[in-house]
Amino acid sequence: MKKRVTKYVESAVKTVAAARGFSANDLPEIGVELPREKAFGDFSTNIAMQLARHWRDNPRRIGQDILAELEKESELSAVTIAGPGFINMTLNISLWHQRLKEIHGLQEDFGKLDYGADKRVLVEFVSANPTGPLHIGHGRGAAVGDVLARLLKRTGFIVDREYYVNDAGNQMQVLGRSLRWRYLELLEKRHGEIPEGYYRGEYLLDLARKLMAEQGRELVSPEVAEEDDTALDFFTSFAADSILGGIRNDLELFGVGFEYWTSEKEFFTSGKVDAALAELQTKKVLYEEEGATWFASSRFGDEKDRVVVRANGVKTYFASDIAYHRDKFARGYDLLVDIWGADHHGYVPRLSAAIEALGGKPDSFAAILVQLVSLSRGGTPVAMSTRSGEFITLEEVVREVGRDAARYFFLTRDSNSHLEFDLELAKSKNNDNPVYYAQYAHARICSILRKIEVEGLCDKAVDTFSGASLTLPEELDLIKKLDSLPDLLERAARTLEPHRLTYYLDDLATQLHSYYNRNRVISEEQEVSGDRLLLFATVRQVLAICLTLLGVSAPEKM
RNA sequence: GCCCCCAUAGCUCAGGUGGAUAGAGCACCGGAUUCCUAAUCCGGGUGCCGCGUGUUCGAGUCGCGCUGGGGGCACCA
Numbered sequence: 001m002k003k004r005v006t007k008y009v010e011s012a013v014k015t016v017a018a019a020r021g022f023s024a025n026d027l028p029e030i031g032v033e034l035p036r037e038k039a040f041g042d043f044s045t046n047i048a049m050q051l052a053r054h055w056r057d058n059p060r061r062i063g064q065d066i067l068a069e070l071e072k073e074s075e076l077s078a079v080t081i082a083g084p085g086f087i088n089m090t091l092n093i094s095l096w097h098q099r100l101k102e103i104h105g106l107q108e109d110f111g112k113l114d115y116g117a118d119k120r121v122l123v124e125f126v127s128a129n130p131t132g133p134l135h136i137g138h139g140r141g142a143a144v145g146d147v148l149a150r151l152l153k154r155t156g157f158i159v160d161r162e163y164y165v166n167d168a169g170n171q172m173q174v175l176g177r178s179l180r181w182r183y184l185e186l187l188e189k190r191h192g193e194i195p196e197g198y199y200r201g202e203y204l205l206d207l208a209r210k211l212m213a214e215q216g217r218e219l220v221s222p223e224v225a226e227e228d229d230t231a232l233d234f235f236t237s238f239a240a241d242s243i244l245g246g247i248r249n250d251l252e253l254f255g256v257g258f259e260y261w262t263s264e265k266e267f268f269t270s271g272k273v274d275a276a277l278a279e280l281q282t283k284k285v286l287y288e289e290e291g292a293t294w295f296a297s298s299r300f301g302d303e304k305d306r307v308v309v310r311a312n313g314v315k316t317y318f319a320s321d322i323a324y325h326r327d328k329f330a331r332g333y334d335l336l337v338d339i340w341g342a343d344h345h346g347y348v349p350r351l352s353a354a355i356e357a358l359g360g361k362p363d364s365f366a367a368i369l370v371q372l373v374s375l376s377r378g379g380t381p382v383a384m385s386t387r388s389g390e391f392i393t394l395e396e397v398v399r400e401v402g403r404d405a406a407r408y409f410f411l412t413r414d415s416n417s418h419l420e421f422d423l424e425l426a427k428s429k430n431n432d433n434p435v436y437y438a439q440y441a442h443a444r445i446c447s448i449l450r451k452i453e454v455e456g457l458c459d460k461a462v463d464t465f466s467g468a469s470l471t472l473p474e475e476l477d478l479i480k481k482l483d484s485l486p487d488l489l490e491r492a493a494r495t496l497e498p499h500r501l502t503y504y505l506d507d508l509a510t511q512l513h514s515y516y517n518r519n520r521v522i523s524e525e526q527e528v529s530g531d532r533l534l535l536f537a538t539v540r541q542v543l544a545i546c547l548t549l550l551g552v553s554a555p556e557k558m
Numbered sequence: 559g560c561c562c563c564c565a566u567a568g569c570u571c572a573g574g575u576g577g578a579u580a581g582a583g584c585a586c587c588g589g590a591u592u593c594c595u596a597a598u599c600c601g602g603g604u605g606c607c608g609c610g611u612g613u614u615c616g617a618g619u620c621g622c623g624c625u626g627g628g629g630g631c632a633c634c635a
Contacts, residue, residue: 448595
């Protein structure tokens with residue numbers, strides 16, 4: 001509807017511009033928005049104030065001219081000028097009724113947009129190192145990434161999800177040593193404090209037990225020195241494979257799946273890292289200094305240059321990441337979205353620099369930084385991580401509060417804000433819990449629809465009603481809220497802000513609950529009942545669309 | 559020291575490309591069920607939008623400076 005109104009305004013402004021002798025091509029973008037106060041009408045525009053600057057005239061006088069044009073539009077029932085020069089417009093009520101029918105007719109396709117124009121997007125997220133189980137912070141990244149992917153898909157992008165497995169580098173060596181130490185501990189050949197820098201989590205002890213049960217007690221000589229590499233590769237890959245398997249299970253439990261799992265190691269073994277460096281060499285953005293090879297990222301906005309090959313000849317993580325992102329573009333993606341923990345923010349400029357150096361457009365790469373999650377239980381903070389390496393895992397959280405609540409909670413805040421996750425609140429089955437609020441709205445409507453069905457209260461099909469008896473303000477508000485979904489989805493996709501969905505859902509549920517308490521749907525008046533059923537069926541449909549986008553279930557009974 | 563993020567009601571937080579009287583939930587108090595699910599609804603009040611300054615018709619929103627909190631500043635990943 002907004003687009004429709006924008007067209008009216010645009011055409012009116014063009015006419016006025018012509019009459020005043022201004023070019024119709026040189027106009028500011030027409031902004032149409034929902035007025036703050038309902039009393040002002042359905043839509044409003046500040047175009048007269050925008051034009052006042054260019055045309056050097058009083059905004060109210062310009063507004064009068066535009067208003068005169070808009071009044072010729074038969075679909076508008078009222079047009080007024082208010083305040084400093086806002087033009088407020090009210091649509092003919094029958095248009096809203098038509099719109100309701102239209103939305104209902106679209107069924108689950110309502111809100112499928114072509115905004116993305118089939119551009120290919122790769123959303124890379126979680127990508128936790130396979131050195132330990134996922135914790136709650138990874139859960140937030142997983143929820144944000146997965147819902148963003150769903151959102152982009154719905155708004156017309158072609159989307160793939162990817163998990164980048166950091167299975168190369170020092171940390172893998174350390175992981176192998178840590179597991180080997182635990183294994184020897186079980187053989188009573190290691191005692192006391194775990195060596196400095198090793199992974200300390202209990203999960204490695206569990207893995208060592210599993211390893212011993214499956215493979216026996218003679219994998220390595222008990223007398224092996226810590227710095228000795230004997231059998232280390234075996235321990236490393238056993239640990240990495242097991243942990244990665246656990247991560248996959250946790251994500252599956254959380255309802256998150258990936259099209260691709262990409263291995264960092266393969267970028268080294270396949271020569272892609274060398275190829276990427278060679279390309280940078282050709283572009284003359286690499287240089288040697290103090291025995292190392294540097295990428296001149298400061299030429300592309302980074303604060304200083306970065307090492308890609310160390311003096312000892314070993315390539316850095318940054319080097320493989322350049323190769324990785326180069327490869328993403330080579331795979332045909334138009335837009336790369338990476339979701340990282342906020343502690344990686346210093347990394348954004350250098351990777352952007354590399355992408356730019358390789359010829360990528362600046363807006364073809366976006367990094368979403370997800371802030372920390374602090375966990376509490378009934379208001380009391382729960383320690384996230386201690387020196388012993390113990391923390392609350394994602395699996396524990398999902399098992400305790402459920403997938404729906406966990407996913408929903410992770411999306412109740414802008415990624416940029418810290419999130420406090422309270423386990424008791426997420427578990428509670430009362431009105432404190434926003435997840436159930438939205439789901440309950442859905443279940444309530446389903447209950448009415450069931451009642452109609454079972455008792456045969458309505459002998460006509462719901463979609464044969466016109467909606468014409470829906471004239472209460474709260475009925476029109478509901479229709480307007482439904483109508484605004486595509487606009488919301490487009491904005492959420494444009495700004496890469498999936499959390500907007502939970503706010504929309506909460507608003508819609510509030511309106512529904514309020515209406516439900518004030519008005520009866522089923523009554524003796526056939527037309528009124530039918531129209532209200534049409535409204536409710538459509539609200540249900542939109543609730544289900546939003547819940548599904550969040551990866552949260554839409555229960556028919558609660 | 560430099561860089562990034564945050565700062566809005568008692569608490570947790572929303573606030574579109576700058577627009578009309580800055581919102582919600584929680585907490586607190588009171589009320590609603592002969593009738594479609596009370597996991598619901600209705601009513602009650604609260605703000606130097608951290609401070610200062612600039613830009614302009616207009617700033618919670620944009621610029622600059624400051625204060626406070628978090629994070630980052632590796633030839634780690």
